[in-house]
Amino acid sequence: xxxxxxxxxTQNSGDLLVETRGLTKRYGSRIxxxxxxxxxxxxxxxxxxxxxxxxxxxxxxxxxxGLIRPTSGRVRVxxxxxxxxxGLQRIGALVEAPAFYPYLSGRDxxxxxxxxxxxxxxxxDEVLDTVELTRRARDKxxxxxxxxxxxxxxxxxxxxxxxxxxxxxxxxxxxxQGMADVRAVVRKVGRGERTVLLSSHLLGEVEQICDRVGIVxxxxxxAEAPVSELRxxxxxxxxxxPLEEALRVAQTLPGVxxxxxxDSMLRLLTDPGRAAQINTGLVRANLRVSELRPSERxxxxxxxxxxxxxxxxxxxxxxxxxxR
Amino acid sequence: MGGxxxxxxxxxxxxxxxxxxxxxxxPGAEAGxxxxxxxxxxxENLTAYLLRFLFPGLGTAVALILGALVAGSEYGWGxxxxxxxxxxxxxxxxxxxxxxxxxxxxxFVLAAFLxxxxxxxxVALFSGVSxxxxxxxxxxxxxxxxxxxxxxxxxxxxxxxxLSKSTVLAVGLGLTYAFVVEQVLxxxxxxxxxxxxxxxxxxxxxxxxxxxxxxxxxxxxAFEEDLLNPARSTLVILLYIAAFVVITVLVxxxxxxx
Numbered sequence: 001x002x003x004x005x006x007x008x009x010t011q012n013s014g015d016l017l018v019e020t021r022g023l024t025k026r027y028g029s030r031i032x033x034x035x036x037x038x039x040x041x042x043x044x045x046x047x048x049x050x051x052x053x054x055x056x057x058x059x060x061x062x063x064x065x066g067l068i069r070p071t072s073g074r075v076r077v078x079x080x081x082x083x084x085x086x087g088l089q090r091i092g093a094l095v096e097a098p099a100f101y102p103y104l105s106g107r108d109x110x111x112x113x114x115x116x117x118x119x120x121x122x123x124x125d126e127v128l129d130t131v132e133l134t135r136r137a138r139d140k141x142x143x144x145x146x147x148x149x150x151x152x153x154x155x156x157x158x159x160x161x162x163x164x165x166x167x168x169x170x171x172x173x174x175x176x177q178g179m180a181d182v183r184a185v186v187r188k189v190g191r192g193e194r195t196v197l198l199s200s201h202l203l204g205e206v207e208q209i210c211d212r213v214g215i216v217x218x219x220x221x222x223a224e225a226p227v228s229e230l231r232x233x234x235x236x237x238x239x240x241x242p243l244e245e246a247l248r249v250a251q252t253l254p255g256v257x258x259x260x261x262x263d264s265m266l267r268l269l270t271d272p273g274r275a276a277q278i279n280t281g282l283v284r285a286n287l288r289v290s291e292l293r294p295s296e297r298x299x300x301x302x303x304x305x306x307x308x309x310x311x312x313x314x315x316x317x318x319x320x321x322x323x324r
Numbered sequence: 325m326g327g328x329x330x331x332x333x334x335x336x337x338x339x340x341x342x343x344x345x346x347x348x349x350x351p352g353a354e355a356g357x358x359x360x361x362x363x364x365x366x367x368e369n370l371t372a373y374l375l376r377f378l379f380p381g382l383g384t385a386v387a388l389i390l391g392a393l394v395a396g397s398e399y400g401w402g403x404x405x406x407x408x409x410x411x412x413x414x415x416x417x418x419x420x421x422x423x424x425x426x427x428x429x430x431x432f433v434l435a436a437f438l439x440x441x442x443x444x445x446x447v448a449l450f451s452g453v454s455x456x457x458x459x460x461x462x463x464x465x466x467x468x469x470x471x472x473x474x475x476x477x478x479x480x481x482x483x484x485x486x487l488s489k490s491t492v493l494a495v496g497l498g499l500t501y502a503f504v505v506e507q508v509l510x511x512x513x514x515x516x517x518x519x520x521x522x523x524x525x526x527x528x529x530x531x532x533x534x535x536x537x538x539x540x541x542x543x544x545x546a547f548e549e550d551l552l553n554p555a556r557s558t559l560v561i562l563l564y565i566a567a568f569v570v571i572t573v574l575v576x577x578x579x580x581x582x
Contacts, residue, residue: 085413102401
């Protein structure tokens with residue numbers, strides 16, 4: 001089956017803070033980092049940009065900020081060309097590892113960034129408080145742990161009180177506590193009208209904090225939809241034997257829209273409230289039911305089912321099955 | 325680096341030569357022997373003396389390294405992508421850096437002359453050498469020539485660091501060119517008239533010529549009369565500065581920040 005991209009219809013352009021059409025970036029004739037990417041980020045949402053390492057996420061984010069020039073395609077960020085000073089004034093970004101002047105303290109680094117951004121120095125104390133770095137603000141950045149540098153990076157991104165916050169793998173390299181702290185900060189700053197574009201290769205993280213997700217691989221967008229829509233409708237998971245007979249019987253039961261086998265379990269697309277009737281139907285067919293429970297696919301399952309693997313040696317392309 | 329610069333001026337240009345002169349003058353030496361050895365260090369010779377040893381000379385290395393550091397450090401720390409994702413545009417950013425570099429170099433020149441003046445006065449007081457001040461016109465010319473020479477080499481280092489995205493590579497290439505390549509080409513130029521004509525337009529040759537022209541005009545007889553026209557040397561230096569700045573701006577504006 002051909003990979004399917006979810007379309008959400010046309011949007012009022014004023015609601016779209018980020019819009020790309022056919023965005024492509026090539027390096028020379030051999031390396032294509034991003035291919036024909038269509039991306040839409042709406043005002044007020046937390047958008048998860050999901051994909052494995054090397055899938056083109058960081059390249060895309062750099063193009064949105066005007067750090068890299070696209071090879072082709074159209075990009076609008078807050079209605080402006082990427083890198084436009086008027087647009088950048090309303091964007092806060094943390095791209096890749098946080099970078100600071102090591103000989104300056106955390107506070108002085110933020111003061112320098114505030115000066116570049118044309119922002120009042122008073123914002124420095126506010127953002128330090130938001131990321132809980134006030135106590136260590138006077139220490140030189142070279143003495144900071146990785147987690148502290150990440151939080152300082154988020155603080156720098158918040159200096160302009162931006163409408164659009166772009167975070168590229170903000171929990172990269174952090175321990176579980178550090179990850180939890182950064183996620184808490186992201187949830188805090190993502191409230192209200194602020195829009196957050198968050199890239200990550202950690203599916204669980206995206207699932208926890210994002211409203212909509214764009215899944216990208218090898219520079220191409222595979223799907224873009226709300227998390228709930230990607231995970232699909234609810235259903236039932238049944239451990240039953242014999243499995244092939246159970247599949248045949250289940251397809252005849254009333255209320256079952258679809259039945260398939262996945263990892264030695266029978267999966268049914270149906271209203272979970274019909275569990276009792278379905279159990280009765282299977283048992284009456286002399287099938288041995290040992291487990292029956294409601295189920296919803298995780299984002300990880302969706303991602304794995306959407307992606308394709310290209311065998312470089314054979315040139316073959318594996319089939320894609322979205323399971324719906 | 326400022327401290328090192330001033331320490332070199334005080335210690336290597338004044339203190340050590342003065343101590344050597346004192347050591348070489350026995351107690352019963354004829355009158356004027358000490359003053360004769362320290363004549364070059366006298367306040368009235370301040371401009372010629374500093375131009376001889378700092379502009380170019382040590383000033384070349386210091387300016388080149390400073391220019392490379394100012395441009396290249398942003399690549400080494402990765403801060404360029406952070407700065408360029410703030411409000412400022414690329415042109416304003418890079419011109420601002422170049423302007424700040426020029427101001428810094430001017431301060432270096434002023435500090436060298438100030439410290440040199442104080443050191444030469446000290447030498448005069450202790451040795452009996454004339455303490456007559458240098459000519460104001462000479463001073464201003466010296467400041468201008470010194471600043472121009474430092475700006476040339478700093479802009480060269482800045483351009484190299486921008487092109488290579490590396491401080492170390494820029495310093496290595498720059499110093500190799502300034503102290504080795506040009507010397508070799510100058511030496512070989514006596515063998516070929518056409519090479520000599522090319523060498524006359526090299527930056528290092530023109531900075532040396534401009535500096536020496538001022539030294540000679542200040543009455544210092546220590547150098548040859550076969551010099552390039554100082555006005556032409558000034559123009560060549562200004563053209564090189566303009567070229568380095570233009571190349572830097574063009575590359576910086578177009579390049580992807582990765």
